Structures are given as structure tokens and as C-alpha cells.
Amino acid sequence: MLFLQGGASLQFSMIPMNLLKSGTIGSYCLTGSWSEKALVEAKKIGETEVASSSKQDNYRYIPSTNDTDWSKDSAYLHITSNNTIYGTQYRHFPETGQLPLIADMSSDILSRSIDVSKFGMIYAGAQKNLGPSGVTVVIMRKDLIAEHSNLPTMLDYSTHAKAHSLYNTPPTLAIYILSLVLEWVKEQGGTKSIAKLNEEKANLLYKTIDQSDGFYQGHATEDSRSYMNVTFTLNNQEKTKTFLSEAKEHGFIGLNGHRSIGGCRASIYNAVPYEHCYQLTEFMKNFQRRDK
């Protein structure tokens, strides 16, 4: 486990710099704008391929990915486990066998239990579920860490691994607060309890959407729905606007969807209590009732 800086975005570059040897290919599953960004950076470093993508369907679902989708020279398969803008999330991870599976878990780490042994590497910017911005957590299989004399020292995983994340001054306050968040997760009963609660929170909202007779429409297909970001629209744009401004008056701030898909997005990370999700569903039902 490494504590680094530069956000998840720097990992988009460090991964290919460290793991994409010449003659190998970085394989990417495209499920939204974060994975697109990861791919853009990898292309600057070496050869890449798109193993799977749902871009043509506006990233409404998580595409299935299996061993016919990546080349035999692949160095790793990269996925984005939760997609904040589109509101999709992997329920099952690709089975990659010997091929290292790398996951950007920035927006759902610690939201559920994960079998870490299935991954070559997991990374996450802290600021959604782990703590404040400024620290990036990397969980990496030891055999993937090698020294690269051609790389800038700070961009070489082995530098940080050898120095136990103390090669230079670490973001101490961010790491300290991360430790408090981990204590809090333990007090909640650990990731199993957190996962159950997250599922209940998300299902409150999805149920409201599904039982609205099309008044609210979810963006993600049912099997790919995220428990962290619930994305939906109303049946016309004018109404969406009214909904958002009235929601704001009622204290539901930050409900606007990302500009690339519009509509509404309820981000319900670990820190959001069940009651807030319940209150939002009450508001949604009331808004629909008043519309008639």
C-alpha cells in the first residue's frame, strides 16, 4: 500500500510509465470519461487497445469483458469500477487470470468489500470515500513493482515502495484524516455493513425512479446501476430545471447532473446518511404529485 500525491489523475500516467514495457499493450475498458482520460495518458506512453466500451450507448451500462477482448501481448487490463458521471458500477469484475487487473476505484473504494487478491493494482484519489483530497491510495501486487532507472524518481512506484511512502514529505494531514475515516468505517461495522447501507440508500432512490411511471428516468441500465451516483432525468428539460431549482430551495444541493449528460445526479458516497436519501425520495414523490 502506497500513499502518493497527484490524485488519481497522476496514476493515469504512472501506470503506463511503470507497467507498459515496449512490445506490450495496455488494455482499457471504456465506461466513461475517467477511463477515457486514463486511456489518453497511456497512449502518450505506449501502445494501447480498447478491450470493451459502451461509449456508443452513452455509457449507460458496464460492457462485459472477457479474454477474447484483450490481446495476448497485453500488460494489464484497466477498468474504472464506478463511473461518477454516468452512474454505473461494476457488479462483477472481469476474470483476467494471469493478466494484472488494474482498477481505478476512486469513487467506490471502501463502499463495499472487495477481494483484493483479484487485482494487480487498485488506486483511488481519497476525496470521495476515504478522506480529503491530497492523498492517493495505491494497493499494488509486489511483483508488479520494479525499478525503472529511466523514470523520474518520483514517478517510479519502487521509490515509494522502498521508502514506505516516506521518500519525500507525504501529505500528513490528509493521511491522518484518512486514518480517522478508517476508524469510522470500523465503527460502522466495516465495509460489509457500509455496503449494505449503501445498497439500501441507492435502492430507495432507484425504487422511486422505477415506480414513477416514467416521470423520472434512470440513465444507467438496471444491471449496471451505481450505488454511489444515481443519475436520472425528468421527462422534459424544463421540468428538470424546475425540479433542480426547487430541490435546491429544499436544501438538496449539488443535484445537477454533469454537463456531459445533463439531468440530475445524486451522489450518495459513504458519508451521506440514509435519512438524506429518504428525504430526497420524499421530495421527488411530492414534486411528482404536485406536477399533476
Ligand SMILES: *Cc1c(COP(=O)(O)O)cnc(C)c1O
Ligand atoms: C474523481 C475521480 C477521479 C479524479 O481523481 P483526482 O484525484 O481528482 O485526480 C478519477 N477517477 C475516478 C473514477 C473518479 O471518480
